[in-house]
Amino acid sequence: MENELQRSVSESKTALWDEDEDDKIKFCQRYQREEAKIQAWVNLQDAKAEAQSRKLEVKIQKMRSNLEETLMKRMDTVHRRAEEWRATARQQHAEQLKRAAETARKLTNRRGYLVSGRSSCGCLPCNSSSSCH
Template identity: 70%
Template sequence: MLYQREEAKIQAWVDLQSAKAEAQSKKLEVKIQKLRSNLEEKLMKRMAVVHRKAEELRATATEQHFEQSHKATEQAQNIIINQNNTIVSGHNSCGCFPINNNHLH
């Protein structure tokens, strides 16, 4: 009878320790889940910043490309105009030196 009472106390203690361990385990799981959630949120925010910055960089690159294309088009038009002016004025030039008609007067 004494043995059974001691065995019951021991089993109660084991059950209590098991319950405490289970509670601590659940508490840690909740903490881990919160940490994971916070880290995922931080990563998502960081990636949103990265994507926003990438869009800004793309827009800048597109604008620079457009400006370069526009300048190249203007330069090509100026070359064509200068060649046409040279042909109209009756002087042949390689385009290396500016044509000055002052010496003709």
């Protein structure tokens, strides 16, 4: 009977040990499933963040392109306006020279002064070259 009792105790310990091992395996498997779910969620969040980053990069590039185009148009307008002002200034300068030459010719004819044939308004372009137009 004592042998049977020892065997029964031994078998129950083995059974408990087996149940304990089964529980440990179940806990490990449950932990692995949870870890896999967490990793899948992290991967999904990474993919979402990457997609949002690419979307923002495209948006920024479009904004940069639009701003560059606007600035180019503005600078074209600035250069065109500056050229118009230069043309107007050249025309006014030529007219002033013409009037000055006409006035000098009239004074020469009236008073008999000797005036050089070269007209100059005193500006740097007129003084540095033979003629400023």
